Amino acid sequence: MASIQLGEGEKTFIIHGICKDDLRSDGRTCLSYRNFELECGVVSNTSGSARLKLSNTQVLVGVKAEMGPPNPLNPSRGGIEFFVDFSANASPKFAGRGGDELAAEISNMLGLVYKNKKMLDYKSLCVIAGQCVWTLYADIVVLECGGNLLDAIALAVKAALYNTRIPLVTVHKDMDGTEDIDVSSNPHDFVTLDTKNLPVLVTVTTVGSGHIVDATLEEEACSMACIVAAVNKEGAIDGMVKKGSGSLTIDSIYKMLTSAKQIGKDLNKSLDDFLSKKGSDMSSKGFLT
Amino acid sequence: MAGLELLSDEGFRLDGRRPSELRKIRLRLGVFDQADGSAYIEQGNTKALATVYGPHEVLGGKGKPLHDKVIINCQYSMATFSTNERKNRPQGDRKSTEMSLHLQRTFEATIQTHLYPRSQIDIFVQILQADGGNYCACVNAATLAIINAGIPMKDYVCACSSGYVNNTPLTDVSYLEESQGGPVVTVAMLPKSEQIALFKMDNRLHVDHLEQVLEVASKGCKDMYAVMNAAVKEHVSRMAKSMECS
Amino acid sequence: MPTDTKRIQGPDASQSTFLYKKRANTVQPALLEEGKRQDGRSPLEIRPIFLKAGAVSQAKGSCYMEMKNTKVICAVYGPREVPRRDGFVINGQLRCEFKFATFASEVRHGHLTSHTEKDLALQVQQALEPAVCLHKIPKSQVDIFITVLENDGSVLSAAITCASIAVANAGIEMYDLVIGSSLRQTGETLLLDPTAFDETAESESTDDTQAIVTVGFLPSLKQVSCSVQQGQLQCEDSIKALQQCIDVCERYYQVVYECLKKSVKKLKSPVESPMDEAPAS
Numbered sequence: 001m002a003s004i005q006l007g008e009g010e011k012t013f014i015i016h017g018i019c020k021d022d023l024r025s026d027g028r029t030c031l032s033y034r035n036f037e038l039e040c041g042v043v044s045n046t047s048g049s050a051r052l053k054l055s056n057t058q059v060l061v062g063v064k065a066e067m068g069p070p071n072p073l074n075p076s077r078g079g080i081e082f083f084v085d086f087s088a089n090a091s092p093k094f095a096g097r098g099g100d101e102l103a104a105e106i107s108n109m110l111g112l113v114y115k116n117k118k119m120l121d122y123k124s125l126c127v128i129a130g131q132c133v134w135t136l137y138a139d140i141v142v143l144e145c146g147g148n149l150l151d152a153i154a155l156a157v158k159a160a161l162y163n164t165r166i167p168l169v170t171v172h173k174d175m176d177g178t179e180d181i182d183v184s185s186n187p188h189d190f191v192t193l194d195t196k197n198l199p200v201l202v203t204v205t206t207v208g209s210g211h212i213v214d215a216t217l218e219e220e221a222c223s224m225a226c227i228v229a230a231v232n233k234e235g236a237i238d239g240m241v242k243k244g245s246g247s248l249t250i251d252s253i254y255k256m257l258t259s260a261k262q263i264g265k266d267l268n269k270s271l272d273d274f275l276s277k278k279g280s281d282m283s284s285k286g287f288l289t
Numbered sequence: 290m291a292g293l294e295l296l297s298d299e300g301f302r303l304d305g306r307r308p309s310e311l312r313k314i315r316l317r318l319g320v321f322d323q324a325d326g327s328a329y330i331e332q333g334n335t336k337a338l339a340t341v342y343g344p345h346e347v348l349g350g351k352g353k354p355l356h357d358k359v360i361i362n363c364q365y366s367m368a369t370f371s372t373n374e375r376k377n378r379p380q381g382d383r384k385s386t387e388m389s390l391h392l393q394r395t396f397e398a399t400i401q402t403h404l405y406p407r408s409q410i411d412i413f414v415q416i417l418q419a420d421g422g423n424y425c426a427c428v429n430a431a432t433l434a435i436i437n438a439g440i441p442m443k444d445y446v447c448a449c450s451s452g453y454v455n456n457t458p459l460t461d462v463s464y465l466e467e468s469q470g471g472p473v474v475t476v477a478m479l480p481k482s483e484q485i486a487l488f489k490m491d492n493r494l495h496v497d498h499l500e501q502v503l504e505v506a507s508k509g510c511k512d513m514y515a516v517m518n519a520a521v522k523e524h525v526s527r528m529a530k531s532m533e534c535s
Numbered sequence: 536m537p538t539d540t541k542r543i544q545g546p547d548a549s550q551s552t553f554l555y556k557k558r559a560n561t562v563q564p565a566l567l568e569e570g571k572r573q574d575g576r577s578p579l580e581i582r583p584i585f586l587k588a589g590a591v592s593q594a595k596g597s598c599y600m601e602m603k604n605t606k607v608i609c610a611v612y613g614p615r616e617v618p619r620r621d622g623f624v625i626n627g628q629l630r631c632e633f634k635f636a637t638f639a640s641e642v643r644h645g646h647l648t649s650h651t652e653k654d655l656a657l658q659v660q661q662a663l664e665p666a667v668c669l670h671k672i673p674k675s676q677v678d679i680f681i682t683v684l685e686n687d688g689s690v691l692s693a694a695i696t697c698a699s700i701a702v703a704n705a706g707i708e709m710y711d712l713v714i715g716s717s718l719r720q721t722g723e724t725l726l727l728d729p730t731a732f733d734e735t736a737e738s739e740s741t742d743d744t745q746a747i748v749t750v751g752f753l754p755s756l757k758q759v760s761c762s763v764q765q766g767q768l769q770c771e772d773s774i775k776a777l778q779q780c781i782d783v784c785e786r787y788y789q790v791v792y793e794c795l796k797k798s799v800k801k802l803k804s805p806v807e808s809p810m811d812e813a814p815a816s
Contacts, residue, residue, distance in 0.1 A: 042417075043336070045334075045420075056322060085379045088413035089413050095364050104650060115765065144322075237770055242760075247665035253759060257770050287338070288315055288329070
């Protein structure tokens, strides 16, 4: 991810704290997560949106549902497409095309996880098989880039999908056999998505001989490798990618996956609790609070 | 859309406003910690976020540093979900480049550039929701962000747009009113000296009506200034109070 | 997007005949019939591989690899000067480019690099970085160009192996070779070294867990440098699948070692010795 420059002394300090004392620079233990703020329904002309603030990482996700022709390989399924935009607000080096590589990496990771047919009920997104399906365009704007971007983005995407309202569509056959699509213009006629099975991404970063969760920018600069695991609420691993230019032993991978599984389950639970209370908000204060 | 009355017989617009009323404005300074200055503004349904980085050394291939003034680098980008139709590219297309250029010219006229030779100031504006008056919201947000960053300016820059329908000039046009094809005049003004930093007009307007429309836009700018000034003073007094207490 | 005027593109609305073939087939061939896969192998059988180091004479190092129908060629140039001057990096850098030939898969690929190719390039680069002694080539860059001539599954693992042999062939110092392997898990069955059909076919019962796991392994250091899992697996099954892939990598290691040894011997002797197939055990 976007890195900052650290001196050798600072790196040694961080690594020693993590490996020997289970203590990080901000006082957390290796496996504790920071608090995050989540708001749904921030942008009103999207089908669903969410804003997440994880200390100094801020992302805004807007989901737009559009009808269009299906992917020829899957004619009776809807789909989801991700687009990540690093706003220049986060750092001047993201101006112009600066953030394109990182953005491609993140959208590929999300695409890999959501490719699984069991994630969302893609069949219900089909209107007329072979001709017209709903495609969900999830657009992610990274407003502030602190550490742990992937986790924040995945949480916000899950919240935005929970918040999404797809207009009700009825298909009736005309007398000459052609099918007519009727989109309801009543704003209270909508279908929501079932986000129970959606996973949450947990990035476990190796620092020295130990591993940490929810790394800050400084801790990411000290690490050589990390594992990004998609964990759903039952603790099953929906996808896993190793990132970074270091290598790992199979034992450390096992330990990291076990930690990721536990943290993922907890994250999912707290997110689901929050969403069931406040996930359907359609107009919130956004940045004004 | 046929049958849309921009101005009803009783004198009400589509969203219930009178012709000379601005939309509801809500704003906040100092939204981000990482940037040197930041601000968020909501004008009706148009939401804009501005951040300012600088002054810092000239980075990137933006050209050589100027020996007598600061380089102002602006970028205007719209979130892909900000418009009704999903946009494919947030920035880099013609319209965004043109807007970035307008912003740059506006602020080159206002910021005291001679104070920071051989340096660069970056102004980045992001539109989160577009409902007409994009440029105006950007300019207003950017002014507040520059104030938040502590960069000296000659005056506030306030922008307002105005349209002309049924012999009545309208202040602060929304997207629906813009898309009807009527003339839209956008003015960015320094309120105290009443100098105009940017003047833009779309579509056709008879020259006889120009003065009327321009006056309405200037009044809109001054109203904007009153709101922004009050907000800045309130923000500063809050900061001062918290500094006194600590 | 700039289009290449010398290429003759079909009409915009044209579709590949492969899509029509799939729709016509209402009965999909099963993944496993009587315990044998579509190409006749048993689930735990891996394809024989053919390796030739030094296949591209102009490149500093190169390798051509065939895993039955998956054909990958890799060329390495470097260490060369870093062309862009953004930031000073004291250690060397690896730059990887991955490209499917347009005729490689059943559906024609475009000639511009797509997102998948960029992602695969990044994976191969991150798989090789731990193995190459980058501190020995300061301020330089090693360019790795991978082209997939025919895609019959397990492309990433083939590319990783091929690239690491090419880098070794180029004479760049490495800590260890990187060997790639992959498998597909369907319910309780593990299919090692899946072909393209194995990777995309649906299994009979849709409730089974489905996952494709690819691993890049350093055999002497016993470390994993690349790990990609696509699909859902329980944590323990995930580790078991990783372990299986690692065992396959160990089996390939002997073959890779022999191939490199042969290429070095050929440099010593002026007479060309015949290249023979080296089937995996």
